[in-house]
Amino acid sequence: MTRTFKIDRKFVPMLATIGLFAAGYLLGAIQYPGMRSPQTFFNLFIDNAFLLIASTGLTLVIISGGIDLSVGAVIALTSVAAAHLMEKVGLSSLLVIPLMLLMGAAFGGLMGGIIHYFKVQPFIVTLAGMFFARGMSFFISLDAITITDPFYRTLSLARIHLIGKSFVSVHVIVALVVLAVAMYLAHLTRFGRTIYAMGGNEQSARLMGLNVGRTKVQVYMLSGFCSALAGLVFSNNLLSGHGLYANGLEMEAIAAVIIGGTLLTGGVGYVFGTLFGVLVNGLIQVLIIFNGELSSWWTRIVIGLLTLVFIVVQSAFSSWKKRQTGIRPARKKAASAADTSPG
C-alpha cells in the first residue's frame, strides 16, 4: 500500500461520518424543498448546541479510555440549580453562570478523583454520579422552574445574523468555541497528548513518566464543566429548569461520539468527528420530521443501527491494524477473544 493511503486510514471513520452527513443532507434537500433553506442547516446547530458541548467533553473522556455516564444528569442538575438560584434565591445570572460551571467542574473532578485514587471503574462511578445528580435536582425542586432573569432572557433571545435572513443563537457560538478549545487541547497541548497516550495504554503512559493521575482527574473535570455548560445552554434555550431534562442524553452523546469515529476502547478519535456525530443525530431527526409519516421512535432505531455499523467497521478496522503491526498470535481466534477487554 502507498503511504498516502495509510495516512487516510486514520481519518476513515471520521470522513465516513462527514460523507454520511453530507449525503444525507443532500438527499434530504433533493426530496424536501424545506431543507434547502440555509436556516434548516443552522437550526441543526441551534437545536443540538447543548448536545455538542456535552459530547465534546465526553469525547475527551472516551479518548482517555474512560466513560462519563453523568452528562445528562449534570445537565438537568445545572438547569434546576441555576433556575433555583436565580428565581428563588434571587442571585444575578452573572453570578450564577460561573457558579454552575464551577459546580460542574467540581463534580467531575470528584468523580475523576474517586476513579483514579480508589481505582473504581469509571463506568460505576459515573453511574452513581448520574443517579446522584438526578436525585439532587429533585431535592432542589420537584417542579419545573421558569427563569425570568433579564440577562438570561436577553441571552436566550439574542440572534446573530448570518447570510441572508438566517441566524444562529448565542448557544451555537458557545458550542463552537468549546469545540475549538477542545480541539486545541486535544491536539496541541501536553494535556491532549497525555489523554491519547492514556487511552492507548495507561500502563505505558505511566511508565513514560506522564502524570496519568492528574490528567485523569482533569479530563473528568473538563467533562463535568462541559456538561454544566451544556446544562446552562439547555436551560437558557428553554428558560426553565427541571430534573427530568436531558433524560437519557448520555446514551445519545455516547452514540454521537462513536458515530464521530472515536473508539470506545480509548486512544483513537477526534473531537472534530464528534461534531458530525452530533449533526448526523440531528439530521436523522430533521429527516424524520420532514418525512412526516415516520414516527419519532425511528430516530432511536436508526441511531442504534448507525452506532452498530460504526462499531462493526471500527472493530474490523482495529483487528486489521493489529495484523498490520505484526502482533500475530498462534490463532486469530484467540487474539480476537483476548481483544474484548473492558471499557
Add this chain to the structure above:
Amino acid sequence: MAQSNSLWNRFKANQVFWPLVALGLIMLFNALFTPNFFRLEIKEGHLFGSLIDILNRGAPLMILAVGMTMVIATEGVDLSVGAVAAISAAVATVLINPALGQQLIASDKLVENVTATPLPVVILAALFVATLCGVWNGMLVSRGNIQPMVATLVLMVAGRGIAQLITGGQIITVYYTPYFVIGNGYLAGVPFALFIVAGVSLAAWLLTRKTAIGMFVESVGINVRSSFYSGVNEKNIKLLVYTFCGFCAGIAGLIVSSNVKSADANNAGLGFELDAILAVVIGGTLMTGGRFSLLASIIGALVIQSMTTTMYAIGVPAMAAQAVKAVVVMAVILLYSEQFRSVVGRVFGRRKEVRS
C-alpha cells in the same frame, strides 16, 4: 471455640457477607425509624407488609440480577436489559389484544376480559423474543468481538424504539385478568412473582454450580485467552450468558407489565440496567469478571429495593431518592475498593486487612 471462629471467618470471607451487612443496616434503620415496618398481616389469605412488598417489588430486579451476574462474571455487561424488558412487555400485551396497538379510544371490545392469544403462547412468545435479543447481544460480543458495553448499547438505544414500533407508540393497557397473576397474584399466600424468582435462581444455580458452566464462566472472566487455550469454548460461554440475561430481562418485563397492567415502551423497565448492575456490584461480583455469587447478587437486589422502599416510607420523593441511593451505593463500592481500604487503614493507623 476455634471451630466456631473459623466458621465465622469463613462466613465473613464469603461473598454474601457484605451484602448481608448492608441489608442488615437498612433493616436496622427501618426498625428504628419506620413504624410497623416489620409487621406482617394476613389479609384475604395473602401475606401483607413492607417486607413482602420489598420482595414482591424487587422480584424483577432479583431476576435481572441473576442474569446480569453471569454476564458481569465473564467481564461483560448488558446495558440492554431495560429495553429488552420493554420489548417483552410490548410483545405480550400486543398479543393479548392486537387491536389495542391501533386504537386509542377504549370501546367495550377493548376492555373485555379476553385474550386474542392463549396465555401460555403469550408468555412463550414474549420470552422467545427477549431470548432472541439476548442471542443478538451474545453474537455481537462473542462473534463480532465488540466490547460488551458498546454491543449492548446498540440494543439499549434501538430497543425502546423497537418496543414502540410493536405497540404502535401507545401505552397498551391490559384487561385480561389471568395475565395479572404473574406480577400481582398470590400462591399459598405468597406473591406469585417470588416463585418465579425462586425458579429462575434455582435453574441458574443448578446450571452454574452443578455443571461445569459456572467454572467456565469464571475462567472466561478471569482470563479469556488462557481459557481458550485450556479448551474452554469462550465464544459459546459468552453467547450463553447474554442469551440467559436476555431471557431474564424478558421475565422481568412480563412481571413489570403484569404488575402495572400495561406496557409503556418508554418507561417499562426504565433504569433497570443501572439497578441490575448496581445489585451485582453490591453483591461483590467485580466488574472485571471472575468469581461470582448468584445469592450475593440477589441480596444486592434486595438491598437496592429495600433502600428504595425505605425512602418512600420516610417520605423522600421517588425521583429524589436516587441521590441517596447513589451515595449509599458509592459507599458500598468504596468499601470494596482495596485502595480505599488501605487509605482508611493508614488514616486510622490500623494494619491493612488482607482478605482473599
